[in-house]
Amino acid sequence: MNIITTHKNTDFDALASVIGATLLYPQSIGVIPKMVNRNVERFLSTHKSAFNLMLPNEVDHSRVTQLTVVDTNQWHRLDRMEKLRKHPPTIHLWDHHHQPGNIEAQWKCVEFCGAATSLLVRELKRKHIPLSPLDSTVLLIGIYEDTGHLTYPSTTSVDMEAAKYLLDNGADLNVASYILNPPYEESQKNILFKLLETTEKFSHKKLTVGLNILKLEEKVPMLSSVVNMYRKLINVDAVFIIVYSDANSCTIISRSGSDRIDVGAILVQFGGGGHPGAASATIRKKGLNIETIKAQLIDTVKKNRIISATVADLMSYPVVIVPAETSMKKVREIMEEHSIRGVLVGTTDDPEGIIVLSDLKKLKKDRQWKSPVKAFMARNLSFIKPNEDPAEAAQLMVSKNIGHLPVKHNDKIIGIITRTDILTYFYDMLPD
Numbered sequence: 519m520n521i522i523t524t525h526k527n528t529d530f531d532a533l534a535s536v537i538g539a540t541l542l543y544p545q546s547i548g549v550i551p552k553m554v555n556r557n558v559e560r561f562l563s564t565h566k567s568a569f570n571l572m573l574p575n576e577v578d579h580s581r582v583t584q585l586t587v588v589d590t591n592q593w594h595r596l597d598r599m600e601k602l603r604k605h606p607p608t609i610h611l612w613d614h615h616h617q618p619g620n621i622e623a624q625w626k627c628v629e630f631c632g633a634a635t636s637l638l639v640r641e642l643k644r645k646h647i648p649l650s651p652l653d654s655t656v657l658l659i660g661i662y663e664d665t666g667h668l669t670y671p672s673t674t675s676v677d678m679e680a681a682k683y684l685l686d687n688g689a690d691l692n693v694a695s696y697i698l699n700p701p702y703e704e705s706q707k708n709i710l711f712k713l714l715e716t717t718e719k720f721s722h723k724k725l726t727v728g729l730n731i732l733k734l735e736e737k738v739p740m741l742s743s744v745v746n747m748y749r750k751l752i753n754v755d756a757v758f759i760i761v762y763s764d765a766n767s768c769t770i771i772s773r774s775g776s777d778r779i780d781v782g783a784i785l786v787q788f789g790g791g792g793h794p795g796a797a798s799a800t801i802r803k804k805g806l807n808i809e810t811i812k813a814q815l816i817d818t819v820k821k822n823r824i825i826s827a828t829v830a831d832l833m834s835y836p837v838v839i840v841p842a843e844t845s846m847k848k849v850r851e852i853m854e855e856h857s858i859r860g861v862l863v864g865t866t867d868d869p870e871g872i873i874v875l876s877d878l879k880k881l882k883k884d885r886q887w888k889s890p891v892k893a894f895m896a897r898n899l900s901f902i903k904p905n906e907d908p909a910e911a912a913q914l915m916v917s918k919n920i921g922h923l924p925v926k927h928n929d930k931i932i933g934i935i936t937r938t939d940i941l942t943y944f945y946d947m948l949p950d
């Protein structure tokens with residue numbers, strides 16, 4: 519018997535991966551953990567019979583010759599599979615998590631993409647295995663859930679191509695959206711309001727991080743989807759929520775919307791894990807001190823190495839700077855010679871203005887080319903410091919509507935950063 523299973527607290531990516539795998543492995547049965555999230559539970563209550571699924575307690579472990587694990591690589595996240603851990607059958611693994619796991623597979627497909635389901639869809643496509651509109655819809659729901667409708671930074675072209683293939687095979691977007699966005703229940707609304715009222719924020723290297731401590735009297739379904747909504751509402755780069763109900767355990771739920779903060783890597787240090795954009799960790803210890811955990815969390819976030827360029831990395835230098843008396847003709851020649859669009863005027867200690875390519879177009883009469891640059895230059899200079907974030911420079915350029923920013927360090931101009939430099943950086947087009 520070939521069984522396929524996935525992690526507890528099964529979400530749609532996990533469920534869809536199991537269903538995809540049952541299509542891929544002939545005569546296999548999907549084993550869905552008893553604990554599934556509220557949305558999956560709701561979906562299964564009406565759709566269960568359409569798929570070849572069973573519960574962990576219905577499995578006769580002695581008859582299992584192959585175990586296929588999807589969307590996790592950790593034994594402890596499986597439901598009632600200890601017997602198989604002791605006497606492992608042949609194991610196949612399909613996963614998209616970054617953290618190393620402890621399931622040793624004879625065969626595996628582990629790739630970092632937005633949803634594990636996408637890896638299975640790619641294989642279903644490759645093998646030309648027919649998909650019904652229902653199969654396609656549930657597979658698409660799996661991809662949409664784990665990629666935030668293909669918007670999370672973890673989304674890759676594998677996810678996009680899988681989604682396209684599923685649409686081509688009749689996936690129904692109305693059904694997908696209905697299942698993925700059920701109306702909020704009262705308890706979810708209450709938690710959202712509570713979170714909004716108790717937000718603490720701190721900044722670290724220009725990133726804003728939201729932090730909450732949440733005491734829960736009862737279980738709230740789909741807390742993670744509330745957290746997603748909450749992060750967007752408070753407009754922070756990342757959010758950490760420490761949830762507890764007593765002093766024996768707590769769970770940290772985290773979401774990040776910036777590729778500069780990898781919450782999966784941060785929560786590994788608390789014994790948890792997940793993805794760069796979504797992660798959680800559960801800490802079990804008698805007499806937990808929530809404030810201590812909060813302090814540790816802030817400390818870990820601040821120690822987390824944030825890979826980011828500064829203005830100094832992007833600026834051009836040395837700066838071309840000309841005396842105020844230089845003729846416009848000469849300025850034009852200098853721009854052409856250096857193929858630059860802006861020239862500073864004055865000295866590096868005392869810059870007086872800037873002249874840019876578009877200013878040259880204002881010259882209508884021939885004799886104007888003989889005039890000194892100071893007659894045409896812009897005098898209100900804005901400066902930026904070399905250790906600033908490129909995003910800061912971009913913001914300044916937008917607010918002042920300028921394309922060049924001289925970079926000032928110790929009252930001296932050391933470089934210049936342009937709109938093109940910023941665009942190149944944001945679109946990862948930096949030369950190596």
Ligand SMILES: [Mn+2]
Nearest residue numbers: 531589634664
């Ligand atoms: Mn997943």
